[in-house]
Amino acid sequence: MRAAIAQAEKVKGNTYPNPPVGAVILDADGRIAGVGSTQPVGGAHAEIVALRRAAGLAAGGTAVVTLEPCNHHGRTPPCVDALLAAGVSAVVYAVADPNPEAAGGAASLLEAGLEVTGGVLADEVAGGPLREWLHRLRTGRPHVTWKFGASIDGRSAAADGSSKWITSPTARADVHRRRAAAEAIIVGTGTVFADDPTLTARPTDGTEVGRQPLRVVVGQRDIAADSRVLNDDAPTMMIRTHDPAEVLRALGDRTDIILEGGPTLAGAFLRAGLVDRILGYIAPMLLGGPITVLDSVGVRGIGDALRWRFDQVDRIGPDLLVSLVPE
Ligand code: AOF
Numbered sequence: 001m002r003a004a005i006a007q008a009e010k011v012k013g014n015t016y017p018n019p020p021v022g023a024v025i026l027d028a029d030g031r032i033a034g035v036g037s038t039q040p041v042g043g044a045h046a047e048i049v050a051l052r053r054a055a056g057l058a059a060g061g062t063a064v065v066t067l068e069p070c071n072h073h074g075r076t077p078p079c080v081d082a083l084l085a086a087g088v089s090a091v092v093y094a095v096a097d098p099n100p101e102a103a104g105g106a107a108s109l110l111e112a113g114l115e116v117t118g119g120v121l122a123d124e125v126a127g128g129p130l131r132e133w134l135h136r137l138r139t140g141r142p143h144v145t146w147k148f149g150a151s152i153d154g155r156s157a158a159a160d161g162s163s164k165w166i167t168s169p170t171a172r173a174d175v176h177r178r179r180a181a182a183e184a185i186i187v188g189t190g191t192v193f194a195d196d197p198t199l200t201a202r203p204t205d206g207t208e209v210g211r212q213p214l215r216v217v218v219g220q221r222d223i224a225a226d227s228r229v230l231n232d233d234a235p236t237m238m239i240r241t242h243d244p245a246e247v248l249r250a251l252g253d254r255t256d257i258i259l260e261g262g263p264t265l266a267g268a269f270l271r272a273g274l275v276d277r278i279l280g281y282i283a284p285m286l287l288g289g290p291i292t293v294l295d296s297v298g299v300r301g302i303g304d305a306l307r308w309r310f311d312q313v314d315r316i317g318p319d320l321l322v323s324l325v326p327e
């Protein structure tokens with residue numbers, strides 16, 4: 001299943017509105033015979049790619065998939081039929097398909113006499129490659145990750161406004177990898193004025209960028225025509241509102257959104273309850289001073305604090321990467 005998860009991670013961002021799914025086919029002796037991941041929408045599902053690679057070796061073998069195999073004729077025929085045709089004798093999956101149209105694959109496979117096991121590493125998959133897609137299906141709105149880089153005392157810039165190189169190149173490379181998997185990156189006009197960011201995905205670890213995420217600039221003010229965010233490296237959308245719900249509506253059926261600041265816009269999204277995950281890149285540096293990652297979120301007393309839970313803490317080069325989810 002970990003190999004299947006790795007396959008899913010590889011295509012994250014390139015499959016929506018379909019989920020990024022990974023599959024591994026084991027031959028009758030339990031050796032890996034083929035791996036695959038979901039192709040861009042309208043293309044083959046993960047199981048189909050893995051079955052093609054495994055060819056004759058799938059017979060009597062096991063299919064390991066991060067999502068319950070689909071049971072329906074959607075844009076592509078049912079994976080259940082392909083698994084039966086290939087003669088696999090067992091199917092292991094992580095997460096049951098919550099899409100009512102596609103669900104029921106496990107029951108059909110059982111009925112056909114296969115050994116079926118669900119729930120394997122389900123939490124890892126539901127919190128990992130499928131997190132954003134499951135969120136979209138459950139809530140009908142995109143999954144929003146608020147990402148910031150800061151000194152250990154929560155400052156995003158020094159008192160004079162200079163903010164380059166707070167976090168290390170390793171941390172910045174991680175940001176670019178995540179941008180490459182996202183569908184849109186949101187900033188406020190204030191960030192464009194202050195930092196003139198390019199907001200493209202430029203990973204240095206060899207991750208291929210199939211398509212650049214949409215750059216979204218939110219706010220009433222006009223930005224300079226020569227702002228980097230308006231260059232030809234990626235598409236850009238300007239949205240003249242401060243209402244987070246309206247911003248998300250303008251993003252249509254997108255699934256995976258990164259909010260990159262600044263402090264006012266992040267505050268508005270948090271107050272609206274429209275942040276689903278926080279990613280903080282924390283540098284071992286003290287800046288003090290007035291420029292913080294976040295403006296008011298309406299907390300007057302400690303009893304009103306917005307409470308979150310750390311779901312992952314990693315060291316990344318000299319910095320920390322902390323991931324939080326709502327408590
Ligand atoms: C799988 N394996 O790799 C994926 C699945 O329109 P279609 O035919 O592409 O079907 C889309 C639905 O199929 C999608 O909403 C989800 O329920 C399931 N996705 N299923 O067996 C895959 N990506």
Ligand code: ZN
Pocket residue numbers: 045046047069070071077078079080
């Ligand atoms: Zn399928």
